[in-house]
Amino acid sequence: MAYFRARSKFFPDAFFGIASFLLIFSLGFSTAYLNIPKNQKDHFINQDIEKNRQTILLASISEELKPTAFSQKFILETENLIFGKENLKVKGKILLNLKADSSNISVLKPGMQVLVPWIPEEIKPPLNPFQFSYRDYMNRLQVERQINTDMSKIGIRSTEENNLQSYSWKLRERLISDLKEHEFGKDELAVFQALILGQRREISNDLYKNYAAAGAIHILAISGLHIGILLFILNFLLGGLNRFKYGRLIRVILLIALLWSFAILTGLSPSVVRAVSMFSFIAVGLQIKRKTSVMNSLFLSLFILLLINPYYLFQIGFQLSYLAVFSIIVFQPLIYGLFKPNLKVINYLWQLSSVSIAAQIGVIPLSLYYFHQFPGLFLISNLVILPFLGIILAIGIIVIILASVNLLPAFLTKSFDFILSLQNQFIEHIAGIESMIFSNTDISLAQTLSIYLILLGLLFIIRKVTYTRVCFVLVGIFVFQASTFYYQRTIPVNEAIIFHRSTKSVIGTKRNENLNIYSNEDSKNTFLKEYIRERNIQNTKFKEVPEIIDLSNKLTLIVDTIRNYNLKNFHPEILILRNSPKVNLERLINKFSPEQVVADGSNYYYLVKLWRETAKYKKIPFHYTGEKGAYFITKD
Known part of the structure; x- marks a missing residue:
């Protein structure tokens, strides 16, 4: 109605714009609300099922995740909960963890219906501060619970x-x-599978870290880069169709069909489906041959994908893909216009450089926020690899087709294996220049958003300098400074923490920018590095674990052996139990009357359970780091 009203008016008013905004807002709000699991009546988390009942879950395997050393992981789409003769229809995603030593795990694959014992558990948060939260990662995929079992308890309902x-x-x-079946090297085959088929489970940790340090990690995950290059190649090859009647229409149809064929080839993983969906819209925009059409196609694909699943907005790959493409569309022409070489070879390299620089402008702030590092040699890595990536993709697809019909010649296998080997060696060499890897960089979400505000303002100023646009940039700078100041103020000056470390004791005391670590090992584990980065620690010292220590003005007794603690006028506020001491905790509580009892990860669990019951009986707070995570003590 608003549209026809606007068309009939000689001087259009704001009614159509307001109506459009309200429509889009209502669609977005409704979709987001309905996609939240807690708002879905038939979601399994909203079902009241007695825990003592023997319940079986009927579900379909929707996705296979990268395995760990301990388990094989699958995402299940729940369908029915079966208890006795009753059958309850449910929906929602759940994580299935199967023990790595279980036999016949390889028989499970997406599309199968399986019967699983219904023993849902919360996905545990990280036990130490500032670590990667697998629970949050799963929640962003709409996975709310997990089931831990082994293959012997899984029944295959339908194959x-x-x-x-x-x-x-x-x-x-x-x-x-x-x-x-062909003679590819181990690492070369792993990169081949990741590069062309989107399967990364066989990539070693060292190889993955090398690509990340060289700023080329995007090559190992099929995303907007691969689909964009493929679209560029196909758009060039099908260019001759424009000379025919309806040629542009046929070209668009073929482009979209070939892009989705490639997606099917890669297993239709969610990241590939998103990238192909985005570039399907861009393929349409390219045929109109207007920059605004490409930008409109980009935002239209963004809007439609978020309508399908609003949770995409919180997924890192989704954010990076759209920011990179948006940045290339906006910044690449400006960067390329700074220098126009006459030689074709130099011009080609400069085009690639401008694309790489433009993409990095869009993703650097987000990369620093999520990954806390910036590869200084990303431009060299991309300059060497990107010119040949299209060729590698094309040859790789040919190799796959020939291998599938058993017609792959040995010379082509060796040649392609050699190319991939050279690529891996080059990446390893770049990653080895550690001085050019700017790691342990920490910025907050507010700082990240303010950087994007500044970039947006600078883009406006480049196009046209006005007072309003200069003020916009200045506001962005002020927000960045204010968020930096606030972030620094949130870091406690003095803090003590009892970390969780399996079979070990690790206690830290922070004073200003100095950190003392009391432990029997003197290496900086991952959780220590993350704590040091987030708390802006400049100096770290390792010391032996003492018997008595001051933890942020809290007198603390550390109990690790059986002995008589005949200490007169000694009243520790905290009691730490480590190395499984077989002590009478009730007697210690009666003697010292502590305010808090803490057991770290170095203790046997059966003793922890006994201590918990004793503390509960004595009405003393009890904290076990293996369940509740690290224990913080801040200065009053």
Whole structure:
């Protein structure tokens, strides 16, 4: 109605704009509200099921995740909860963890219906501060609970694979199996699978870290970069169709069909589906041959994907893909316009450089926020790899096709293996220049958003300098400074912390920018490095664990052996139990009357359970780091 009203008016008013805004806002709000698991009546977390009842879950495997050393992981789409003769229809995603030593795990694949014992558990948060939270990561994928079991307790209800995703997954696994019959190196085959087929489970940690340090990690995950290069190649190859009647329409249809065929080849993983969806819209915009059409296509794809699943907005890959493409569209012409070489080779390299620089402008703030490091040699890595990435993709697809029909010649196998080997060696060399890797950089969310405000303001000023736009940039700078000041103020001056470390004791005391670590080991573990970065620690010292210590003005007794603590006029406020001392905790509580009892990760669990019951009986707060995480003590 508002649209037809606006068309009939000679001087349009604000009614149509307001109506459009309200419509989009209502759509977005409704979609977001309905996608929250707690707001879905038939979601399994909203069902009241007695825990003592023997319940079986009927679910479909929707995705296989990268395995760990301890477990194989799958995401299940729940369908029914079966208890006795009753059957309750449910929905929602759940994480299935199968023990790594379970037999026949390889028989499970997406599309299968399985029967699983219904023993849902909360996904545990990290036990030490500032560590990566797998629970938050899973929640962003709408996975609310997990089931830990082994293969012997799994029943396969149906192996039928009638949907497109299961067919796509099966096709990818068959192609990988065909490739393994040829003489590829281990690392080369792992990169091949990641680069072309989107399967990263065989990439070693060292190889992954090298690509990350060299600023080329995006090569190992099929994303907007791969799909963009593929779209560029296909758009060039199909350019001749524009000379025919309806050629542009046929070209768009073929482009979209070929992009989705590639997505099927890679197993239709969520990241690939998102990237192909985005570039399907961009493919349409390219045929209109207007920059605004490409930008409109980008935002239209963003709007539609968020309507389908608002949780995409919180996924790192989604954010990085859209920011990189947006930045390339906006900044690349400006950067390329700064220098126009006459030689074709130099011009080509400068085009690639301008694309890489433009993409980095968009993703650097977010990369620093999430990953806390910036590869200083990213431009060199991309300048060497990007010119050949399209060729590698094309040759890789040919190799896969020939291998699938058993016609792959040995010389092509060796040649492609050599190319991938050179790429890995180059990445390893770049990653080895540690002085150019700016790590342990920490910025807050407010700082990240303010940097984007400044970049947006600078973009406006480049196009046209006005008083309002200069003020916009100055406001962005002020917000950045204010958020930096606030972030620094939130860091406590003095703090003590009892970390969780399995079979070990690690106690830290922070004073200003100095950190003392009391432990029997003198290495900076991952959780210590993260704490040092977040708390802006400049100096770290390792010391032996004492018997008595002052933790942020809290007198603390550390009990690690059986002995008589005949200490007169000694009243510790905190009692720390370590190394499984077989002490009479009730007697210690009666003697010292502590305010808090803490057991760290060095203790046997059966003793922890006994101590917990004793503390509960004596009405003393008890904290076990293996369940509640690290214990903080801040100065009053």
